Amino acid sequence: MSWFSLQGRFVDNLPKIYILYTGGFLVFVALMAALEQAGLGADTIGILFVAFTIVIYALIGWLSRTMQVDAYYVAGREVPPVFNGMATAADWMSGASFVAMAGGIYMAGHPYLAFVVGWTGGYVLVAVLMAPYLRKFGCYTVPDFIGTRYGGNTSRLLAVLVLVIASFTYVTAQIDATGTIASRVLQIPYAVGVWFGLLGILLCSMLGGMRAVTWTQVAQYIVLIIAYLVPVFWMSIKQDFGWFPQFVYGDAVARIQELEPLLGVGTLKPAQPVPGMSALTTLHATPGDSTMAAWKFVTLVACMMLGTASLPHILMRYFTTPSVRAARSSVAWSLFFITLLYFTAPALATLTKLQVLDPNLATSIIGKSIADVNALEWIQKWAAVGMLRVTDANADGILQINEFFMRADIVVLATPEIAGLPYVVSGLVAAGGMAAAMSTADGLLLAIANALSHDLYYKIIDPKAETRKRLLVARILLFGIGAAGALVASMQLTGILGAVAWAFCFAMSGLFFPLVLGVWWKRANRQGAIAGMAVGLGAGSWYLYMVKFAGMTPWIGLDDLRFGIVGASASLIAMVVVTLMTEAPDAETQAMVDEVRIPSGQTILGSTH
Amino acid sequence: MHWSKTKNLMIIHMIIWFFFAYLVHWFATDLNQFRFMDFPVGYYMAAQGSLFAFVIQLFIFVKQQDGIDRECGVAEDD
Numbered sequence: 040m041s042w043f044s045l046q047g048r049f050v051d052n053l054p055k056i057y058i059l060y061t062g063g064f065l066v067f068v069a070l071m072a073a074l075e076q077a078g079l080g081a082d083t084i085g086i087l088f089v090a091f092t093i094v095i096y097a098l099i100g101w102l103s104r105t106m107q108v109d110a111y112y113v114a115g116r117e118v119p120p121v122f123n124g125m126a127t128a129a130d131w132m133s134g135a136s137f138v139a140m141a142g143g144i145y146m147a148g149h150p151y152l153a154f155v156v157g158w159t160g161g162y163v164l165v166a167v168l169m170a171p172y173l174r175k176f177g178c179y180t181v182p183d184f185i186g187t188r189y190g191g192n193t194s195r196l197l198a199v200l201v202l203v204i205a206s207f208t209y210v211t212a213q214i215d216a217t218g219t220i221a222s223r224v225l226q227i228p229y230a231v232g233v234w235f236g237l238l239g240i241l242l243c244s245m246l247g248g249m250r251a252v253t254w255t256q257v258a259q260y261i262v263l264i265i266a267y268l269v270p271v272f273w274m275s276i277k278q279d280f281g282w283f284p285q286f287v288y289g290d291a292v293a294r295i296q297e298l299e300p301l302l303g304v305g306t307l308k309p310a311q312p313v314p315g316m317s318a319l320t321t322l323h324a325t326p327g328d329s330t331m332a333a334w335k336f337v338t339l340v341a342c343m344m345l346g347t348a349s350l351p352h353i354l355m356r357y358f359t360t361p362s363v364r365a366a367r368s369s370v371a372w373s374l375f376f377i378t379l380l381y382f383t384a385p386a387l388a389t390l391t392k393l394q395v396l397d398p399n400l401a402t403s404i405i406g407k408s409i410a411d412v413n414a415l416e417w418i419q420k421w422a423a424v425g426m427l428r429v430t431d432a433n434a435d436g437i438l439q440i441n442e443f444f445m446r447a448d449i450v451v452l453a454t455p456e457i458a459g460l461p462y463v464v465s466g467l468v469a470a471g472g473m474a475a476a477m478s479t480a481d482g483l484l485l486a487i488a489n490a491l492s493h494d495l496y497y498k499i500i501d502p503k504a505e506t507r508k509r510l511l512v513a514r515i516l517l518f519g520i521g522a523a524g525a526l527v528a529s530m531q532l533t534g535i536l537g538a539v540a541w542a543f544c545f546a547m548s549g550l551f552f553p554l555v556l557g558v559w560w561k562r563a564n565r566q567g568a569i570a571g572m573a574v575g576l577g578a579g580s581w582y583l584y585m586v587k588f589a590g591m592t593p594w595i596g597l598d599d600l601r602f603g604i605v606g607a608s609a610s611l612i613a614m615v616v617v618t619l620m621t622e623a624p625d626a627e628t629q630a631m632v633d634e635v636r637i638p639s640g641q642t643i644l645g646s647t648h
Numbered sequence: 649m650h651w652s653k654t655k656n657l658m659i660i661h662m663i664i665w666f667f668f669a670y671l672v673h674w675f676a677t678d679l680n681q682f683r684f685m686d687f688p689v690g691y692y693m694a695a696q697g698s699l700f701a702f703v704i705q706l707f708i709f710v711k712q713q714d715g716i717d718r719e720c721g722v723a724e725d726d
Binding site for chain 2: 149152153155156157159160162163164166167168171285286287288289290292293296324325326328333336337340341344362363364367368370371374375378381382385386559633636637638639640
C-alpha cells in the first residue's frame with residue numbers, strides 16, 4: 040500500500056499513522072471550538088463533526104481495498120495485538136454501550152451494573168477458552184471452525200444459521216442507532232437517516248473487507264474514546280469533582296445515598312406514568328436485598344459473558360493477528376481499551392445524577408421552582424423533541440423527583456448541556472456515538488456476509504469458484520444484508536438494548552458449547568455438535584417466544600433478556616448426551632484437536648482456503 | 649505435559665473469574681456495609697473492582713501461558 044511517503048511496511052508505520060490521525064482529529068476539534076467562539080451555529084458544528092469523521096472512515100476504507108482472499112477475510116493476518124485490541128474495542132462497543140449504558144445506570148442503579156461486569160468479564164472466557172485456539176486453526180469464519188472440526192455440511196450450516204440470527208438481531212439495532220444520530224444531527228427524516236447511516240457503513244467495508252474494517256475501526260475507537268472521556272473530564276473539572284473523576288466519585292455516591300431519602304427517591308412514585316419515559320425511583324447504589332435480586336444480577340452477567348465468548352464478529356477479530364501468542368495478548372489489550380469506557384460510564388451516571396439532585400450545586404433542578412426549571416435551555420430543547428417532561432402533579436409549583444421524566448438514553452448526550460459545556464462537546468459526542476454504532480455495524484455485517492459467502496457459497500454451493508467470483512459474491516451479500524438490516528431497522532420493532540441482549544442470548548444458546556468443547560473435549564463429535572446447536576437454538580428461541588409473546592411466567596426469574604441460560608443449558612445437555620451415545624471421532628480428527636492445542640506449527644487450514 | 653499444564657492454568661483462571669464475575673456480586677448487599685475510597689464496596693466491585701481484576705488477570709494469563717508454551721517447546725518462533 041502506498042500510504043503517504045512512509046518507509047517500510049505499512050504495519051511498521053501504524054503508530055506513526057494513528058498518532059498523526061489523533062493529532063489531526065484534536066486539531067479539528069480545536070478548530071470547531073474556535074469557530075463556535077467566532078459565532079458558527081450549533082447545527083453547522085454538528086453536521087461538520089459527523090460529515091468530517093465519516094469522510095475520513097470512507098477514505099481509509101477506499102485506501103484498504105483489496106482483491107486478495109486472505110486480506111479480504113482476515114486482513115492478511117498482520118494486525119499487531121495493540122491495534123487489534125483497539126479495533127476489537129470499537130467492534131465491541133456499540134451504540135448501546137456508548138449512548139445507553141450510562142443512562143441505564145442513572146435510571147436503574149446497581150442492577151444495571153450487571154451489563155458493565157458481563158460485557159468485560161466475557162473476555163476472560165475469550166482469552167482462556169477460545170481465541171488462541173481459533174487462531175491456530177486458521178479459519179476465516181466461526182462456522183469454518185465448526186465445519187472443519189466436526190466435519191460435514193450440516194454442522195457448518197447450523198453454525199451459519201446461529202451466526203446469522205444472532206448477528207442480524209444485533210445489526211438492526213446498530214443501523215437504527217446510526218439512523219437516529221444521523222437524522223438528529225443532519226436534520227433529515229429518520230427513514231432517510233437509516234439509509235444514510237448504511238451508506239457510511241458500507242463505504243468502510245465494501246472494498247476492503249476485513250482489512251478495511253480493521254483500519255477504520257482503529258480510527259473509530261480513537262474518536263469514540265475521546266468523545267466519551269473529554270466531556271467527563273471537562274465536566275468534572277468545571278464542577279470541582281477532581282481531575283480523575285473515575286477514581287474519586289466515591290463521595291459523590293455517598294452524597295447521593297444521603298440525598299435519596301431526603302428527596303424521596305424510591306418512595307415517591309409518579310402519579311401518572313409517561314409512556315417511553317421514566318422518573319427516578321430506584322436507589323443508586325443499593326442492590327435489591329433478596330436472593331432473587333442477586334440471582335437476576337448473576338444470571339444477566341452470565342448471559343452477557345457467555346454471549347461475548349460466542350459472538351462471531353468478536354471472535355473473528357482474533358483471526359487477524361500474526362500469531363497465536365499475539366491473539367492472546369490482543370484479547371488482554373481489547374479488554375483494557377474497553378474498560379477505559381466501561382469504568383467511566385458509572386462515574387458519568389453518578390456525577391450527572393448528583394448535578395441534577397444536589398441542592399448545593401447550581402445545576403440542580405429537583406426542589407427548584409417549576410418555572411425556573413422550565414426556563415433552562417437544555418430542559419426546553421429535550422422537551423421539544425419528546426425526550427423529557429416536567430410536570431407539576433401536586434400543583435405546589437416545586438419540582439419533585441416524581442415529577443421529572445426523561446428517556447434514559449439521553450443522559451450521555453445531554454450531560455454536556457446540563458453541565459453548561461460549549462456546543463462543540465455535544466458535536467464531539469454525536470461523532471463518538473456515530474463511530475460506536477458504525478464500527479459495530481461494520482463488524483456484524485462483515486461477519487454475516489463472510490459466513491454466507493465463504494461457508495455457504497464457497498464451501499457448500501460452489502467449491503470450484505475462483506477468487507474473483509468469491510469476493511464479488513461476498514460484496515453483493517454485504518450490500519444485500521446491509522439493505523435488509525436498514526429495512527428492518529426503519530420499521531423500529533424493538534428498542535436498542537432489548538435487541539442487543541437477545542443477540543447475546545442467541546449466540547450463547549447455539550454456539551458457546553460447540554465452540555468450547557470443540558477444543559477442550561476431544562471426544563466431542565459431529566452428532567453431538569449438531570444436537571448442541573439445534574437443541575440450544577431451538578430451546579432458546581422457544582423460551583423467548585413463550586416468555587415474551589405467549590405470556591408464559593418466566594422460570595425462576597429468567598425473563599426474555601436471560602433466555603440464553605435456558606438455551607445454553609439445553610445445548611450442553613444435548614451435546615454431551617448425544618456425543619456419548621454415538622461413536623468417538625476418528626483418529627484424524629483427534630490428531631487435529633491435539634494440533635490445535637499447541638501454538639507452534641502450521642495452522643490447520645491453509646493461509647488461503 | 650503441555651496440555652495438562654495449560655488445563656491447570658485454565659482452571660485457576662476460571663476460579664478467579666468466577667469469584668469476580670459472580671461471587672462478589674452475590675454478596676453485594678453485605679459488602680455495601682464496608683467502604684473503600686468512600687465507595688460502598690458492593691457497588692465499587694460492580695462499577696470498577698471486577699473490571700480491573702479482569703484486565704490484570706488477562707495480562708498475567710498471557711504471560712503465564714507463554715511461559716508454559718516456551719517451557720514445553722511449543723511456542724511459536726519470535
